[in-house]
Amino acid sequence: MKQTTHPPERRPVLDRKGAAVAAPLPGRPAQRRRRPTSQQWAAWAFLAPVTLYLVLFYAYPLYRNLDLSLRNYTVRSFVQGDAPFTGLANYRTVLDDPTFGPALTHTVVFTAVCLFFQYAIGLALAVFFNQSFRLSATLRALFLVPWLLPLIVSASTWSWMLNSESGIVNAVLSAVGVGPVNWLTSPSWSLASVIIANIWIGVPFNLVVLHSGLQAIPASLYEAAALDGAGAWRRFWHITFPLLRPVSAITLLLGLVYTLKVFDIIWIMTKGGPADSSTTFATWSYRLGFGNLLPAFGPGAAVGNLLVVAALVFGLVYVRVQRKQYAS
Numbered sequence: 658m659k660q661t662t663h664p665p666e667r668r669p670v671l672d673r674k675g676a677a678v679a680a681p682l683p684g685r686p687a688q689r690r691r692r693p694t695s696q697q698w699a700a701w702a703f704l705a706p707v708t709l710y711l712v713l714f715y716a717y718p719l720y721r722n723l724d725l726s727l728r729n730y731t732v733r734s735f736v737q738g739d740a741p742f743t744g745l746a747n748y749r750t751v752l753d754d755p756t757f758g759p760a761l762t763h764t765v766v767f768t769a770v771c772l773f774f775q776y777a778i779g780l781a782l783a784v785f786f787n788q789s790f791r792l793s794a795t796l797r798a799l800f801l802v803p804w805l806l807p808l809i810v811s812a813s814t815w816s817w818m819l820n821s822e823s824g825i826v827n828a829v830l831s832a833v834g835v836g837p838v839n840w841l842t843s844p845s846w847s848l849a850s851v852i853i854a855n856i857w858i859g860v861p862f863n864l865v866v867l868h869s870g871l872q873a874i875p876a877s878l879y880e881a882a883a884l885d886g887a888g889a890w891r892r893f894w895h896i897t898f899p900l901l902r903p904v905s906a907i908t909l910l911l912g913l914v915y916t917l918k919v920f921d922i923i924w925i926m927t928k929g930g931p932a933d934s935s936t937t938f939a940t941w942s943y944r945l946g947f948g949n950l951l952p953a954f955g956p957g958a959a960v961g962n963l964l965v966v967a968a969l970v971f972g973l974v975y976v977r978v979q980r981k982q983y984a985s
Contacts, residue, residue, distance in 0.1 A: 747955035751959045756936065763934075767937055775862075779864045784893065812926050816841065820841070841927055844934035845934075862912070863908055871897065882896060918964060919939060920943060929944065942964070945957035
């Protein structure tokens with residue numbers, strides 16, 4: 658007869674209080690927590706300055722701006738820090754202000770028109786400079802001058818050019834028989850004036866980014882399309898524009914965020930006037946917070962937060978669209 662052997666009976670492991678705990682399996686030593694390696698410590702060391710920078714210069718200012726919009730700050734309470742909490746009262750004040758409607762309209766018009774013309778002109782110039790011809794690099798470098806100049810210089814230059822009495826624009830119009838236009842002092846033309854100046858400043862950025870995107874498109878696609886009889890317009894519409902879509906999306910998003918917060922150009926040229934005809938959320942927020950003898954810090958911060966929310970919404974829409982494109 659064969660003698661059968663049974664494995665030894667495993668007794669439960671008890672803790673100090675007498676409760677049963679799971680025992681480690683035989684042959685498998687108990688796993689210990691792994692201590693961070695030198696590479697992990699190095700990674701945290703490299704991340705620490707970036708994290709500190711984001712907290713100090715992004716997270717904390719956003720928190721302070723949100724706190725300003727939820728309290729009734731005055732000059733004294735701003736220094737002493739004892740401003741009473743008012744909830745959404747500042748936002749209601751902003752929404753009930755008669756300036757809110759015109760400022761919202763001007764912000765939308767200013768952003769939409771600038772984005773459209775900056776992208777359209779930048780794309781046309783990028784396609785033009787994508788062709789290999791003599792002086793292409795030199796001319797492309799000259800188009801970067803508006804982007805490299807300080808904004809105060811660009812705005813001051815446009816203020817001089819559009820001056821009603823001594824501006825070069827009205828001098829040219831007079832030479833062709835057109836009467837002088839009050840570009841900066843007329844409510845009908847002030848918004849158009851700052852839009853023209855901002856388009857001139859933003860075109861070089863679109864040119865550089867879109868030109869780099871065109872460089873990534875293989876030339877063999879254009880050669881194959883030309884052999885199939887496709888003209889210049891069909892090659893652009895069926896090859897250039899679809900393949901340039903990811904670059905175009907990030908260009909428009911960055912342009913949107915930049916245009917929403919444009920302040921210095923408008924303030925230097927028109928100060929939001931005359932009669933609030935060129936006031937946007939950016940200039941209105943500054944005027945509420947710093948442009949009066951009795952500053953309204955709370956409403957000014959509330960208007961600034963509306964701009965932050967608008968930029969955040971468009972950023973989330975962009976991320977969602979990009980995920981759908983990568984998923985498909």
